[in-house]
Amino acid sequence: MREPIISHVVRERSLTEMRSEYISMAMHEIKTPITAISSSIELLETKMQLDELMLPFYQRNLSRIKEEITTLNNMLEDILISGSMAAGNPDTKPEMTDVSAFAKMIRQRYFQQRPDKRQLRIKITGRRRDIYVDQSQLTGILVNLIGNAFKYSQEQAPLLSLSYRKQELCIRVKDKGIGIPEEHIRFLFTPFFRAGNVGDREGAGLGLAIVKRFVTANNGIITVHSDATGTVFTLTFPYASDVAS
Known part of the structure; x- marks a missing residue:
């Protein structure tokens, strides 16, 4: 009786770890284009400031884009952390x-x-x-x-x-x-x-x-x-x- 229970626990743990790894890989794939977008926005903002083209309208909307990128990054980080914690308690390095x-x-x-x-x-x-x-x-x-x-x-x-x-x-x-x-x-x-x-x-x-x-x-x-x-x-x-x- 004990053997099937142990086998079930091992299988469940394996599935949890696989799910966590899949979520981690997917989130990192999503973060790659977000990083590229963020870099392009930074370059665009710098160039417009150097060329003295940064009108208030552009500044306001570029700031909004950067804020939304930060929000999206934070959400992805939460999903990554949540996925890793599903496999156990978070490791701490105090x-x-x-x-x-x-x-x-x-x-x-x-x-x-x-x-x-x-x-x-x-x-x-x-x-x-x-x-x-x-x-x-x-x-x-x-x-x-x-x-x-x-x-x-x-x-x-x-x-x-x-x-x-x-x-x-x-x-x-x-x-x-x-x-x-x-x-x-x-x-x-x-x-x-x-x-x-x-x-x-x-x-x-x-x-x-x-x-x-x-x-x-x-x-x-x-x-x-x-x-x-x-x-x-x-x-x-x-x-x-x-x-x-």
Whole structure:
């Protein structure tokens, strides 16, 4: 009786790995033309600026194209990560991280030149201490949460706050957006789930599921509070010295 069960488990694992590999290959094939398009846009923008042909109309539409390319790339990354995680828990390579400096780098690299001119606000309180975290996964966490905060709010820019408490680092991403229906909050971290009020905003419903897996894999906790005034995601991580001990 035990032998057929083991054989079934092995077969299921093999199918999962094959599916993950297929998704990975397909996504990389899709990313190749996207990269080519992105490079062509950059060259076109540079050439138009050098030739003094960059009228506001062209600048506005080129910025929109670049923003949509970034959105598409992020969706592909989510699918790739989701496919790899289906075969097991994400591998973490933690290292000492100054989240204050890291957050400013994230703002500069991913949210600096938005077409709507909104800028991510960062607030830091308390005595800075490092945490022990996989920096690639921390990037995924922050880019997803901040990106959603921009996506689901229209006027005021999101706020990223870092509070260095006595025993833990508390990270909050706050927006004044459309909020999340109360009955949907418990499903937020389920793959492919999207709240009923998101309308036609782009997304595959994978980002928050990935965020939850990354937070948990790095000894963190994530909670969410939302009402008509907006949404707040709260993450807590132990300090590096506490993890080491």
